[in-house]
Amino acid sequence: MVAQRPARPPRPTDDVRPRALAAATRLFAARGFEGASLQDVAGEVGVTKQALLYHFASKEELRRAVLGAMVTHWNEALPRVLLAASAADDRFDAVVGELLRFFASDPDRARLLVRHLLDRPAESRELIASHVKGYVAAISSYIARGRERGTHRADVDPEAYVAAVLQLLVVGVASLPVLDVVLDGPRAKAAPRVIAELRRIARVALFPAEAPAPAPRRPTRTRSTARTARRGDP
Amino acid sequence: MVAQRPARPPRPTDDVRPRALAAATRLFAARGFEGASLQDVAGEVGVTKQALLYHFASKEELRRAVLGAMVTHWNEALPRVLLAASAADDRFDAVVGELLRFFASDPDRARLLVRHLLDRPAESRELIASHVKGYVAAISSYIARGRERGTHRADVDPEAYVAAVLQLLVVGVASLPVLDVVLDGPRAKAAPRVIAELRRIARVALFPAEAPAPAPRRPTRTRSTARTARRGDP
DNA sequence: CTTTCTGCTTACCGACTGGTAAGCGAGTGT
DNA sequence: ACACTCGCTTACCAGTCGGTAAGCAGAAAG
Numbered sequence: 461m462v463a464q465r466p467a468r469p470p471r472p473t474d475d476v477r478p479r480a481l482a483a484a485t486r487l488f489a490a491r492g493f494e495g496a497s498l499q500d501v502a503g504e505v506g507v508t509k510q511a512l513l514y515h516f517a518s519k520e521e522l523r524r525a526v527l528g529a530m531v532t533h534w535n536e537a538l539p540r541v542l543l544a545a546s547a548a549d550d551r552f553d554a555v556v557g558e559l560l561r562f563f564a565s566d567p568d569r570a571r572l573l574v575r576h577l578l579d580r581p582a583e584s585r586e587l588i589a590s591h592v593k594g595y596v597a598a599i600s601s602y603i604a605r606g607r608e609r610g611t612h613r614a615d616v617d618p619e620a621y622v623a624a625v626l627q628l629l630v631v632g633v634a635s636l637p638v639l640d641v642v643l644d645g646p647r648a649k650a651a652p653r654v655i656a657e658l659r660r661i662a663r664v665a666l667f668p669a670e671a672p673a674p675a676p677r678r679p680t681r682t683r684s685t686a687r688t689a690r691r692g693d694p
Numbered sequence: 695m696v697a698q699r700p701a702r703p704p705r706p707t708d709d710v711r712p713r714a715l716a717a718a719t720r721l722f723a724a725r726g727f728e729g730a731s732l733q734d735v736a737g738e739v740g741v742t743k744q745a746l747l748y749h750f751a752s753k754e755e756l757r758r759a760v761l762g763a764m765v766t767h768w769n770e771a772l773p774r775v776l777l778a779a780s781a782a783d784d785r786f787d788a789v790v791g792e793l794l795r796f797f798a799s800d801p802d803r804a805r806l807l808v809r810h811l812l813d814r815p816a817e818s819r820e821l822i823a824s825h826v827k828g829y830v831a832a833i834s835s836y837i838a839r840g841r842e843r844g845t846h847r848a849d850v851d852p853e854a855y856v857a858a859v860l861q862l863l864v865v866g867v868a869s870l871p872v873l874d875v876v877l878d879g880p881r882a883k884a885a886p887r888v889i890a891e892l893r894r895i896a897r898v899a900l901f902p903a904e905a906p907a908p909a910p911r912r913p914t915r916t917r918s919t920a921r922t923a924r925r926g927d928p
Numbered sequence: 929c930t931t932t933c934t935g936c937t938t939a940c941c942g943a944c945t946g947g948t949a950a951g952c953g954a955g956t957g958t
Numbered sequence: 959a960c961a962c963t964c965g966c967t968t969a970c971c972a973g974t975c976g977g978t979a980a981g982c983a984g985a986a987a988g
Contacts, residue, residue: 489812494729495728497945499944499946509947510966513946575726581871588876622876623873624892628858635812641826642853642857644853657850657855661855665894741936742936744978752976930987934984936982937981938980939978939979944975945972945975948969951968952968953964953966954964956963
């Protein structure tokens with residue numbers, strides 16, 4: 461009577477594939493694609509190399525799957541993020557803030573992306589053209605309109621600006637564990653300081669001066685910037 | 695009876711070492727340390743792998759030599775750059791401009807640095823602490839003084855700012871061959887557009903608004919900004 | 929001449945790489 | 959009972975990796 465075989469009816473231990481993707485993401489991000497072997501990935505998952513090769517026909521396919529999972533994750537999360545941000549009063553701060561939390565929530569994906577850019581520029585161009593360019597075009601056209609209205613700086617180059625800011629956020633997050641060396645304060649506070657500065661740089665590069673006076677003690681407008689303004693130690 | 699062995703008296707074909715360093719720099723930057731084999735490097739130099747291993751006892755030592763050559767090159771060139779810049783009227787624009795030209799003049803070194811940050815965070819921290827932190831501290835204390843005087847923005851976090859801008863310049867240059875995908879204009883003009891925008895972002899994130907009106911058509915003060923301000927196509 | 933050193937080359941090496949082939953136990957369908 | 963597929967495991971492979979050992983041509987020193 462059971463005529464349907466929908467997708468994956470009785471898969472008891474089918475969780476090795478997602479776990480392999482997670483482990484591969486971590487290892488490829490940490491050591492690079494060439495630096496992490498199939499045995500390393502298999503070892504972290506707790507299976508043999510051949511079990512891995514059963515799920516992914518080749519290492520190259522594992523790579524594609526890892527990258528595919530990354531863009532899938534982003535394509536699912538980003539529209540929600542951008543929509544939520546566009547509802548807020550200060551769209552830009554919300555978008556940048558969400559992007560930062562987004563990348564910072566798993567730096568491995570940011571590192572993976574940077575490595576991919578370095579390892580495979582040609583494939584990266586395709587990936588960007590098919591999955592990133594749309595976002596960039598939307599945001600930059602929005603910026604261009606704001607520029608015409610005078611709500612955004614007149615000297616901004618929208619597309620280049622978005623590209624630069626995206627880059628800044630991604631590698632800022634990717635290199636957080638190294639960046640704190642140049643900061644003087646307590647190392648624990650380094651990450652939020654850098655992130656706050658990234659937000660500030662992105663913001664002031666887009667908006668005209670809100671206060672002509674040089675010392676705006678008041679957080680200007682949003683309450684999220686209030687947290688940004690404080691800096692710690694004497 | 696020969697007591698003197700000065701340094702390297704008669705070395706006819708001793709140029710394999712510098713050529714190997716150049717080739718290794720290129721290959722490590724392009725494929726990563728694990729992705730480029732000793733044979734690859736040797737092949738590019740035109741010698742055998744064992745000839746390479748004669749000059750560099752191990753691949754790891756080749757890596758150290760490549761990185762050492764990079765920091766040596768920078769330590770020789772940077773002070774000259776910074777001094778020349780500090781003589782100019784608009785110090786900041788000059789410094790950023792020189793840094794950009796500096797990194798853009800050989801993107802391989804920028805890529806190599808980014809890869810090193812990803813591959814060996816711990817060693818990168820040491821390298822930064824010993825060779826970069828000094829520059830950052832000097833520039834950021836200079837910025838901090840400017841901030842007190844009101845010539846720099848009050849909300850800037852000097853150290854975090856310098857770290858972020860350095861990062862922006864380095865990876866901006868490293869990822870130039872990929873970035874142009876998101877730009878609409880002619881691909882040939884992409885690099886200068888992105889670089890101009892990087893300069894603009896770094897500048898406006900540091901200096902207070904020069905004109906309270908939203909449309910500053912006049913270059914306000916320096917003549918180098920006049921060149922920066924122009925954007926190409928309609 | 930002989931000795932000694934440099935800058936290689938040839939010949940190997942074991943470890944490990946990604947990948948293939950075949951088998952096999954457990955569950956399922958008929 | 960049977961065949962069949964799934965999800966592996968064991969066994970094995972050729973190729974490449976970084977690295978070692980020894981020899982060898984040539985120049986320099988005695």
